Amino acid sequence: MDLPVHVQLDLHRRMVRIRLFEEAAGRLAESNRLPGFLHLYVGEEAVAAGVCGALNDDDHITSTHRGHGHLVAKGGDFNRMMAELMGKATGYCKGKGGSMHISDTSLGMLGANGIVGAGSPIAVGAAFANRYRGRGQVAVAFFGDGSTNIGAFHEAANMACALHLPIVFACENNEYGEFTPRDKTMAITDIVDRAAGYGMPGVIVDGMDVIAVHEAAVEAVERARSGGGPSLIEAKTYRFYNHHGVQNLGLKYRSDDEVAMWKQRDPIFTLEDRMIENKAATRDQFDAIWAELRAGIEAAIAFADESPYPTPDQITVGVYTSMSGAS
Amino acid sequence: MADERKLAYVMAFNEAVKQQMEVDSSVFCAGEDIGAFGGVFGTFGGLQAKFGADRVVDTPISEQAIVGLGVGAAVTGLRPIVDLMFMDFICVALDQIVNQAAKLKYMFGGDAVLPLTITTAGGGGLSAAAQHSQSLEALLCHIPGLKVVMPSNPYDMKGLMTACIQENNPTVMIKHKRLLGMTGHVPEESYSIPLGKGNIVRPGKDVTIVAYARMSNEALIAAEELAKDGIDCEIIDPRTLQPLDTDLIISSVKKTNHAVVVHEAVRFGGLGGEIASQIQELAFDYLDAPVTRIGAPFSPVPFSPALEQHYIPDSKTIVQGIRDVMARV
DSSP: OOSOHHHHHHHHHHHHHHHHHHHHHHHHHHTTOSOSOOOOOTTOHHHHHHHHTTSOTTOEEEOOSSOHHHHHHTTOOHHHHHHHHTTOTTSTTTTSSOGGGOOBGGGTBOOOOSSTTTHHHHHHHHHHHHHHHTSOOOEEEEEESGGGGSHHHHHHHHHHHHTTOSEEEEEEEOSEETTEEGGGTOSOSOTTHHHHTTTOOEEEEETTOHHHHHHHHHHHHHHHHTTOOOEEEEEEOOOSSOSSSSSGGGOOOSOHHHHHHHHTTOHHHHHHHHHHHTTSSOHHHHHHHHHHHHHHHHHHHHHHHHSOOOOGGGTTTTSBTTBOOOO | OOOOOEEEHHHHHHHHHHHHHHHOTTEEEEETTOSSSOOTTSTTTTHHHHHOTTTEEEOOSOHHHHHHHHHHHHHTTOEEEEEESSGGGGGGGHIIIIIIITTHHHHTTTOOOOOOEEEEEEOOOSSOOTTSSOOOHHHHHTSTTOEEEOOOSHHHHHHHHHHHHHOSSOEEEEEEGGGTTOEEEOOSSOOOOOTTOOEEEEOOSSEEEEEOTHHHHHHHHHHHHHHTTTOOEEEEEOSEEETTOHHHHHHHHHHHSOEEEEEEEESTTSHHHHHHHHHHHHHGGGOSSOOEEEEEOSSOOOSSHHHHHHHSOOHHHHHHHHHHHHHTO
């Protein structure tokens, strides 16, 4: 572990923030306090944290339906996130978007996306704009293994490479497209095999190891920033909860043994154990971090609870910029 | 002295793009064959030579990624013009148009601006058959968040395209393929026509014809024919279909007491149904006859000229339609 301790602690903090937010959202959903669909990121924290830890504040990311983790990792505010999940007027999207469209353009987070694969072409556009302006910004497209079976991904990957854009394709391969295992939906084992087809380098990393993800991301981001073009990172990871929510309607599509095996490789606890072993941090230090961030999430739930709902006169506001929309 | 310079519809488009690219460095164009080749209809001719390959970008044949390129670049601060060669190809890119471009700023709680112009070429009359001739504007007008523009002449084309580029919402500019060579007076200086403002193409007192794109011109021919019979037609060209200049249409109908809506698109589910509905809701007491819709039959656009000429409405169809309406009085 060559990474400076402060960088390791930064990655740890991003992961714990994601974990706490998602665990809290899961509890709220189970007690029917969140409307709509909820796709939790628990288990995959190392990917968002490792990649976003390699980005500057003004770099852009596009996200997926499982998008809370990306926004948290990019610096998202718990209060506005929790309020949005509850459909409140104080939320990131003023209650118009919810979990699947949560975004903060000021943080370069161009939206969670309810359409599988749709974020990648948008990331290509952000990458194009970044190069066009010449300010050295890069774009990252986060996407799942399942979305590499949809046309939008292939169009985006090919166009990014054809135009040699400053972009990183960050694949979260959690082995399931919703409820169907990867080996039923594609004839290859590794998503990274697709990279060569577009003429970009690709690398497989252990998606449960935030340091490994981060080091790969630093290299890919540096390549993009220095004019070296696109790359693909495939992070092998796993979602601890279900496709949707926590209990997922009681549907059974993964074995208990498989889930338990992956949970033993929990990205946060793995990092903590390593850092303690290497005397880079202490248990007390981590306990204090968890306690501090946990207080933040409790405050966010209270903030969201106390926030008002949007009023019906807001329905058509924001359909058009500076225009209320068609009658 | 009035500027009497004449310009073709296609060059009016081209000039609007060129002038906006000159004054705004955030404007760029991307699409299939638009760079060195200048676009299959010549709409982007000469622009890459003038502005370079970084601003007039040849893309792969990847409609989703072309529109996605525009969405991502627009939401991060540029002012993209992305071209989908034929209107039929919007179907390939519908997710990016309908689920992304149109909705992003709403889903983000208004915290996004998308100054994106999608340009495409619609309409029939070239024996281009069912996948290169459609008029799918009703589909786009149904999507909150989009603006939809269909110019009928070179003057409007330049002014509306300029407005589209300057607009801060996603717009779809639909060129009509049969109008590309149409010439008319177009001032050299830059000007814009506000989106959502229709035009009284021909004032009249007996019947209101609402017609856009090529049908507006066909309506003019029909009006001259009907004038010989003493029927004085008022032709309204909405120019922008979303937002629609309902006020202009309604005030005309209140004067003429008769209305006919004409479009090249399939009649069933076409924009004519929406316009007719608005008229009966807002001017029912003024109507002396039911509002009539003229449009294409419920079939894909046929290939053979022998079929297509009967498929697309023309001045003769419009004359007959108006005679039928007036006969009901």
